[in-house]
Amino acid sequence: MLAQGHLVADPLFVDAPDRIEDTASRFARSGQPAPPGWRRAERGGWVALRRRGVRLPAQGWKVHASATAEEAARVVDTVWEYCVERGVSFKFLRSRALLALVNSKRAPRSAGGKLVTIYPRGEEALERTLKELSSLLRGVKGPYILSDLRWDEGPLYLRYGGFSPRYCFARDGEYVPAVVRPDGEPVPDVRGPVFRVPPWARVPGFVDQRIRAARADGSGGLPFTVEKALHFSNGGGVYRATDRRTGRRVVLREARPYAGVDDNGMDAVARLTREHAVLERLRGLRCVPEVIARTRHWEHHFLVEEFVEGERLHEAIARRHPLFRPGAGEGEAAEYARWACAVLERIEAAVAALHGRGVVFGDLHPGNVLVRPDGGVCLVDFETAFEEGEGFTPVLGTAGFVAPWARSGRAVDAYALDCLRLAVFCPLTELTRFDPHKHEQLIRLVEDRFPVPPGYGDRLRKGLAPPVAAPPPPAAGWPDGGPDGPGAGPCRWDAVLDSLGEAIRRSATPERADRLFPGDVRQFDGQGTALAFGAAGVLYALRRTGQDGGPCFEGYVDWLARAVERTRWPRPGLYDGLAGVAYVLDELGRPEGARETLGRLASFDLKGCGPGLFGGLAGIALVLLRFGDVEAAARLGGALATALDDDGPAPAGGVGLLRGWSGPALLFVRLFAATGESALLRHAERALARDVARCGVSGGRYVGVRDGQRWLPTLGGGGAGVGVVLHEYLRHREDPRLARLRDRVRDSLGTELLLSSGLLDGHAGLLYALTHLGGRGAPVRTQLRGLGLHAVRFQGELAFPTEGLLRLSMDLGTGTAGVLLAVHAAVRRDSAASLPFLRPDGGRGTGRPSVAARHLEAARHHEHGQQGHGDDDARRDATTEAMPKPPRAASPRRGPARRYG
DSSP, rough: OGGGGGGTTTTTTOOOOSSSSSSGOGGGGGGGGGOOTEEEEEEEEEEEEETTTTOOOOOEEEEOOOTTTTTHHHHHHHHHHHHHHHEEEEEESSHHHHHHHHHBBSOOTTTOOOOEEEOOHHHHHHHHHHHHHHHTTTTTOOOOOOOOOOOOOEEEEOOOOOSSSSSEEEETSOOOEEEEEETSOOOOOOOOOSSOOOSSSSOOHHHHHHHHHHHHSSSOOOOOEEEEEEEEETTTEEEEEETTOOEEEEEEEOOTTTTOOOTTTTTHHHHHHHHHHHHHHTTOTSOOOOOOEEEEETTTTEEEOOOSEEEEHHHHHHHHHHHGGGTTHHHHHHHHHHHHHHHHHHHHHHHHHHHTTHHHTOOSSSGGEOOOOOOEEEEETTTOOOETSSSSOOOOOTSSOOOOOOTTTTOOOHHHHHHHHHHHTTTOGGGGTTTTTTHHHHHHHHHHHOOOOOTHHHHHHHHSSSOOOOOOOOOOOOOSOTSSSOOOHHHHEEEEHHHHHHHHHOOOOOTTSSSSSSGGGGGGGOOOTTTTTHHHHHHHHHHHOOOOOSSTHHHHHHHHHHHHHHHOOOOOOOTTBHHHHHHHHTTTTOOHHHHHHHGGGGOOOOOOOOSSSSSSHHHHHHHHHHHHHHHHHHHHHHHHHHHHHHTTTOOTOSTTTSTTTTHHHHHHHHHHHHHHHHHHHHHHHHHHHHHHHHHHETTTTEEEEEEEEEEEETTTTTTHHHHHHHHHHTTTTHHHHHHHHHHHHHHHOOOOSSOOOOOTTTTHHHHHHHHTTTOHHHHHHHHHHHHHHHHHEETTTTEETTTTTSSSOOOTTTTTHHHHHHHHHHHOOOOOOOOBBBTTTTTTTSSSSSSTTTHHHHHHHHHHOOOOOOOOHHHSHHHHTOOOTTSSSSOOOOOOOOOOO
């Protein structure tokens, strides 16, 4: 999950929160050496201390301490002295800056408030710690830790969970932190925003008393029945509710004390107080919700507001925008332009009405505008609004609608309103933070595709231009046409490909141990080496596109080999773990490292592993097949076939190439190519049928995956991925019905405007699918133009943003490497650029042994000669039995157990 902390350390890239510059705000104890007889470690912004020779249990009841910024140093000092004197292990955040991130509005709710974690050994130590430390910290204020049970009045909280890391597969197939039941079965360690105790965990009597008291204290409360949560943040939620006294539907805006702190030092309650005052000042305006009351329940504060019927502007845009669907004509563009301009006029009038009463809205963007059923508009969420002349600077503005030169007075709203005028037609305004000239390209799209009023574009150019903008650095331009379009000859595309490769190389950080190339936030969740978001995917793309020259590339491969060896608790999958890294190492000419990485899969219990291609059984089996282990791959395929017979588990994410049943279908097709067993094609057809059943037709002709009110054309979870696997199936078996469906999917990949450029969920993925399916002409040019809208500059080279457009990414799944792969495949007729097991040759040879497979085969013969096949083997889970066990491979490493969870 992308949290505010990941956006602080670097203005261009997502980074780990502990990389922020916080020297000036560090607690004195963070620089203090370990006391005699203690071990000190620092990881992820936490300073951990454990007494030498003390072995902690793997799980149990842990204690957290919360504090405000003003009292945090006192809490750290008190806990240090108490725990060191009594030999209790503990850890604490190293600085007030990191605590501010934990307590901020956009922080994960389950982590909010956690300054200190204490690990008592046993129930007696737990009770003593709670009682004695609570007395020492009496009166300290801090945010309520939602995942925990509060002890007395705070600031101590407790919950049952893991002390040292362990992982298992959740019910949806995801690999998550685990605790172990008394019967030895690992189960997910749920760390949500609500206090829960595993039903099998022992609850000490003194804890049980507090649980009962807390439940009793929660009875009664507000005279409202909550119907739906509309929004959550670390500062509180927003709820639709009904007043039981009157039957009136209302909105409740919640504020938690000391939580959701912003850069002005205001917590959620302080902002709610400001919002209440502003709404009172604006009372009577139809463009502002009526404030009904302010109340308090338990310790939380609530503002009761009128419930306004309507839909958020961003929802209305998504539903109406013609460029979000393929085949948009001039008539649809004209109709949309009329609607958008009418809505904008009403928003302008609403902002003017606020200014007429001396109020600046402060955070104008599509998510804060409601469009009423009658076409009127209402502005919502006034927590950053302020009175003119008070010298207030809002600090919670929305990316893409704020500028550093427009942060005071009416200029805040004026700039945001111009951004809104652009965003209703081209909702990519977040990209302007990377390039001060980007708005000019986006405005040209608006002028080209929509009949906007005269002077519309010039008004935006004037309003969005920075006061002083340096000329853009020289860089390869993005051709307007496709591979055969005007001005888009081979030399132009060669320059584009070289620029993308150079941007990736310039971003490399081989001196770091946690990542090689910046990318999606998931690389900091144990996926820094992985195919989708880590180093393996980037190096794979560079090799496949011929961008692997230069003296540094082999050093990057060395980094990958070392990093996967030291990765603690890696995942097993193709796109998120060891299987994918083994595949790439073999591709890069490191068969021994590939073999050792593959050997580590033997330590995984795959019970509960999802069926999909991304991190599930299908992807793992394909890699085993690649390495020549047809037998092990077939056993995993058998487990998936059984799941089909049993209407087996729903894949995580539900549908499509990566997390749906199209991934197992691809495996069955590849197994058929390797074995010739016709039953495998029947399995493939049945697996495809599951995903096809989730598809539908929009606009009377376009096929996509239905996701609520949306139709997804994307490669990872939409129609494009299903179409690619249909194509692979049809290489081996004729089926006119499925061939027509595949062709309709291909013809549905002409969407002009997506909010992502990425390979998995954006334009690059549609481009890749079109190339794979033999698409030519206009649809290919459309996707290349769509990518051009997302292209920005990084050190003078072309680069692309990650999901959400808030930072740049170089990875395969969301960023520049994926774009490089897709564009190379589209513009080079002899391109070798392809995703694993999806090569243009239809995967011929994917069943052949890899360079490393010879070693595995020899090892397996040796092993089979020494092992029997008794009843114990017969009773083992089929998915576990499928894993190879080469005796010469490095012993499976899960990393040393960390004693701080």
